[in-house]
Amino acid sequence: MDLVQRLGRGEGGFLLFGLTPPKASAAGVDLDRIAGSTVARLQSLDPDGVVIYDILEERDRNPETRPFPFLPTLDPADYLDQHLAGWTKPAIVYRAVGKYPEDHLSEWLRQQPTDRVATVLVGASSSAHPGLTTLPRAQELRQQTQPDLLTGAVVIPERHTNRGDEHLRMLAKQTAGCSFFVSQVLYDADAAKNLVSDYRDECDARGVAPRPIAFTLSVCGSLKTLQFLTWLGVQVPRWMQRDLERSQDTLAASLDHSRAVGLDMLDYCRRLGVPAGLNIESVSARRVEIDAAVQLASELRPALHA
């Protein structure tokens, strides 16, 4: 059964591969080359679906200097439609809804083939600048124009550590029509386990079935990438951060940690009866880090069906 059906039925055990679209400035031969090698990589790895991010500058969220400069990227929906034709399996297309006027968003929602595309609607990173469309309004538009389009939401274990109410946000998003979740990049398994535990309890208290959660893993091949992850709000346990800093081979150490976090989460969610899958990505565009992400996905695939 394919990814969209499985997510719709509330099943876990799926493997996703996350992609950031190329820079908006890429064009012609360059863009064809990037898209070509991406499709080849996807066909070889053969995940159940691809996740395509909608990148925001997010200056609002973090006033500190971004370790990698922000460069606008292609629209994920355009990238999928125009450049990833070779990928015929399902895609989960992110929509940073604040970037789009309502009519543009409605039009896009209406056009999606619901048997092959799902979406993750993402609100503004700062409530002071909600942008052109707010998340609740985007959820309404989805219900009105394309209720069959499977819609997911972002879940942030770190927010649960700090505020303790992320499980309630998840259930509120379910009420608003959300049928699966994708986590922020995860390095702190304990934080995610606390969230899943509270989510499971709250689902039980309300008599609601827990929805599938994709845990996002991203390897880190350099201290600059580590710095970028931290800038993005990923909480890396101090001992793990020091492991990466001490290591002669940051990438290998990071692969070990991400593998352990992935196995830990799959095992824990299975024990709790919360459907879970994995979303593997590289937050950097470096070749070695993308290759390591593919390796991580291959290594973790058997554990999805354990």
Added chain:
Amino acid sequence: MDLVQRLGRGEGGFLLFGLTPPKASAAGVDLDRIAGSTVARLQSLDPDGVVIYDILEERDRNPETRPFPFLPTLDPADYLDQHLAGWTKPAIVYRAVGKYPEDHLSEWLRQQPTDRVATVLVGASSSAHPGLTTLPRAQELRQQTQPDLLTGAVVIPERHTNRGDEHLRMLAKQTAGCSFFVSQVLYDADAAKNLVSDYRDECDARGVAPRPIAFTLSVCGSLKTLQFLTWLGVQVPRWMQRDLERSQDTLAASLDHSRAVGLDMLDYCRRLGVPAGLNIESVSARRVEIDAAVQLASELRPALHA
């Protein structure tokens, strides 16, 4: 090579079994029976050493009602000398130094056979009530009267989570003559790994060799024992606490968690080059929990020499 020599040389890989002496009210046949079955258990498990606690009421430390009532216990040194003659391998005898006048403590220190006995000196749980002898003074007495008596100190990962300076306390204790550490009961591996990481870094910065750390594991066979652990100041990650609460078999779930924490710490310390061993105990006097502690020790022994 025996435990005392190994600790003296700064080596890890040792297995300790922790004992709380019987109630002070036990006597005659009852006491003989308890000591007899304890010695039989020790001989069968054959750890590298036994740890005998010196129990304080610790009302100062936690104003909340103690889940198990406090009952004074036999003096650990007396218990070893008078009732555990069948155990001929090394013993680590705790001394809650605030309980003893200086001359009593000095006399005890002087009498110990340094090839078979080591001690852990423990200060008062509240600085408002230092008791009859303070920890710094006890350390001085040890240096003066019996400098060859191997002396350890307590290390509390939870205190590191809250204050961030436990690694500095460890190094200060080393300067005061301490040659090994025994942790509080450990359920939160991340907290302990953060501490070990900072300890390793500080040892490197000072050009000092890290000393052996015994990580204390204690299974929990009931929610009342869990409550007692929490009362003692043990931080149990929320997801783990809920696992124990949800489980049909608390003891089996706890055994799984303690085993995982033990393996995690041994693996992590090996990677960091910090000598580590295990100290397995039962905080309750229930037979099933003591048996489970013996089982945990047997299961973890092979990992000590991995």
